[in-house]
Amino acid sequence: MGLxxxxxxxxxxxxxxxxxxxxxVEPKVSLAMSHENAALVINQFLEVYKDTGLKPRVxxxxxxxxxxxxxxxxxxxxxxxxxxxxxxxxxxxxxxKFHDIRGDEGGICHQILxxxxxVLPGTLxxxxxxxxxxxxxxxxxxxxxxxxxxxxxxxxxxxLNVEVPGTIKVVAKGRFPRHVLPKDFILYLIxxxxxEGANFKVLEYHGPTIENMDTSGRLTVCNMSVEAGATSGxxxxxxxxxxxxxxEARVKGKIEIFGPDPDAEYEKVVGIDVSxxxxxxxxxxxxxxxxxxxxVGKVKVDQIVIGSCTNGRLDDLAxxxxxxxxxxxxxxxxxxxxxxxxxxxxxxxKLGYIADLVKAGAVIMNPGCGCCLGVHQGALGDxxxxxxTTNRNFKGRMGNPKADVYxxxxxxxxxxxxxxxxxxxxxGGK
Amino acid sequence: MxxxxxxxxxxxxxxxxxxxxxxxxxxxxxxxQYAFADFPEFNARLKxxxxxxxxxVVTGKNFGCGSSREQAASTLKGHELVIVARNFARIFLQNAxxxxxxxxxxxxxxAEEGDELEILPDKIINRTSGKEFKVEPLPKARQAIIxxxxxxxxxxxxxxxxxxxxKRA
Numbered sequence: 001m002g003l004x005x006x007x008x009x010x011x012x013x014x015x016x017x018x019x020x021x022x023x024x025v026e027p028k029v030s031l032a033m034s035h036e037n038a039a040l041v042i043n044q045f046l047e048v049y050k051d052t053g054l055k056p057r058v059x060x061x062x063x064x065x066x067x068x069x070x071x072x073x074x075x076x077x078x079x080x081x082x083x084x085x086x087x088x089x090x091x092x093x094x095x096x097k098f099h100d101i102r103g104d105e106g107g108i109c110h111q112i113l114x115x116x117x118x119v120l121p122g123t124l125x126x127x128x129x130x131x132x133x134x135x136x137x138x139x140x141x142x143x144x145x146x147x148x149x150x151x152x153x154x155x156x157x158x159x160l161n162v163e164v165p166g167t168i169k170v171v172a173k174g175r176f177p178r179h180v181l182p183k184d185f186i187l188y189l190i191x192x193x194x195x196e197g198a199n200f201k202v203l204e205y206h207g208p209t210i211e212n213m214d215t216s217g218r219l220t221v222c223n224m225s226v227e228a229g230a231t232s233g234x235x236x237x238x239x240x241x242x243x244x245x246x247x248e249a250r251v252k253g254k255i256e257i258f259g260p261d262p263d264a265e266y267e268k269v270v271g272i273d274v275s276x277x278x279x280x281x282x283x284x285x286x287x288x289x290x291x292x293x294x295x296v297g298k299v300k301v302d303q304i305v306i307g308s309c310t311n312g313r314l315d316d317l318a319x320x321x322x323x324x325x326x327x328x329x330x331x332x333x334x335x336x337x338x339x340x341x342x343x344x345x346x347x348x349x350k351l352g353y354i355a356d357l358v359k360a361g362a363v364i365m366n367p368g369c370g371c372c373l374g375v376h377q378g379a380l381g382d383x384x385x386x387x388x389t390t391n392r393n394f395k396g397r398m399g400n401p402k403a404d405v406y407x408x409x410x411x412x413x414x415x416x417x418x419x420x421x422x423x424x425x426x427x428g429g430k
Numbered sequence: 431m432x433x434x435x436x437x438x439x440x441x442x443x444x445x446x447x448x449x450x451x452x453x454x455x456x457x458x459x460x461x462x463q464y465a466f467a468d469f470p471e472f473n474a475r476l477k478x479x480x481x482x483x484x485x486x487v488v489t490g491k492n493f494g495c496g497s498s499r500e501q502a503a504s505t506l507k508g509h510e511l512v513i514v515a516r517n518f519a520r521i522f523l524q525n526a527x528x529x530x531x532x533x534x535x536x537x538x539x540x541a542e543e544g545d546e547l548e549i550l551p552d553k554i555i556n557r558t559s560g561k562e563f564k565v566e567p568l569p570k571a572r573q574a575i576i577x578x579x580x581x582x583x584x585x586x587x588x589x590x591x592x593x594x595x596x597k598r599a
Contacts, residue, residue, distance in 0.1 A: 082454065130497050144498040162571065373453075
């Protein structure tokens with residue numbers, strides 16, 4: 001039997017011909033990403049070196065990326081002090097892939113990594129963030145780990161005691177109907193297999209729909225794979241991956257493209273025909289509580305959020321701007337827009353999307369994660385409802401356990417901004 | 431014998447265990463104060479020392495899903511709680527093992543708040559109801575970390591071995 005994508009990548013990262021699901025390996029890491037929780041990683045890293053007589057040095061400063069994005073600019077003196085500690089560590093350890101709170105380099109980690117060309121197909125990426133699954137969109141095996149695990153990676157350059165995960169193959173066919181987007185596809189899949197349906201497994205995406213999907217859509221799909229419990233989502237790299245890396249990420253060096261073996265062994269195959277999908281919503285308080293918009297009834301919305309690592313890219317802003325151009329966000333609705341990076345922000349400015357959104361009544365926030373996880377701006381009041389293009393709707397997620405969060409695509413969010421109710425973009429929103 | 435001090439349902443996310451708004455607090459010495467902060471009553475009991483170490487939280491499937499925040503494990507470790515679940519989400523499970531938080535995978539567990547449990551390596555005996563439930567082993571891949579008392583001592587050991595090997599070479 002042949003190897004899945006992830007088995008192939010883990011075989012390379014351990015210098016073996018093949019590895020199989022269930023085996024325990026200690027792969028070498030190509031890229032280790034952290035954000036503000038680097039403050040905790042630094043603490044644990046120094047703990048590792050305690051009483052060893054060794055000088056704390058990261059294994060390879062060029063393979064570490066740190067992006068400040070979770071609470072930017074700092075919302076409290078505590079955060080500001082943590083961020084300062086991170087800057088000092090970055091300087092002392094000579095870490096170059098550092099993105100500070102700046103309009104010329106900043107943004108959300110899961111956007112900065114791909115657009116900066118830091119992620120290459122066939123490599124192993126770890127990050128102290130659960131949505132590190134995103135980078136599977138470029139054909140890397142990319143998964144989230146905790147801060148102590150990252151401290152171990154910083155010290156040793158490898159992840160210890162990794163069990164090679166089994167893989168579920170997802171085959172998508174058909175063309176997306178109008179106003180149905182990759183976000184609807186991944187929400188549908190999570191609803192289908194449940195929030196723990198892929199726990200400890202990899203979701204490997206195949207089929208003509210995925211082949212025709214651009215990298216932005218693939219990032220959305222891989223990003224939310226973790227909401228089905230997956231260790232990672234992964235798309236076998238192809239022409240589109242090459243195009244993105246050369247044209248958008250400006251990668252100059254060698255890029256290796258390989259897919260899984262044709263006879264790879266999968267635990268399960270799930271087939272989805274996207275031509276039959278419709279705009280979807282994940283209802284409170286679990287991401288697998290997914291329904292078509294037309295089945296949610298009349299739900300009044302207080303806050304619309306468009307953005308995040310899931311749906312804050314240029315095409316997402318374009319969808320919203322197209323729906324909102326020349327119209328007004330409904331009275332009583334707050335609409336917040338978080339571009340995923342400043343590069344995207346700048347391009348959206350140039351293309352006029354930002355002006356269209358602001359004229360319609362939206363507030364443009366700086367790129368960051370804060371609102372999505374309720375740590376910085378955009379908190380909800382008691383009993384309020386948010387409709388958001390982000391990735392989680394857990395109780396308390398947007399800073400208030402007495403509020404409700406619904407998840408959707410940028411098209412549903414924009415259409416709903418116009419009416420003030422959760423709205424099917426095929427009908428409402430014009 | 432250990433008493434069940436809290437019973438929860440399925441899909442308890444790290445946002446519930448350790449709400450995002452306290453994430454600026456990162457150090458394991460400081461996180462325990464915010465454990466289950468959105469359950470004010472339980473949080474108050476933890477903080478006032480009314481919950482003895484070794485007390486049990488019984489929960490459903492997919493405990494610890496969501497964010498990778500390690501505070502969710504360190505906040506529970508700080509109170510030396512034992513978490514019994516039908517199963518755990520991956521990153522939480524690894525964080526817990528890395529920090530030495532005790533987890534028990536028990537797919538059929540039935541217990542109510544106040545029940546007394548005897549937790550053995552292969553089974554849980556609910557001394558209140560008299561029923562027994564099979565315990566599943568934690569992933570074998572992680573045994574070396576558990577044996578070393580957590581990932582920090584284990585990494586330290588591996589680092590020293592690496593340095594020694596380099597010196598020999």
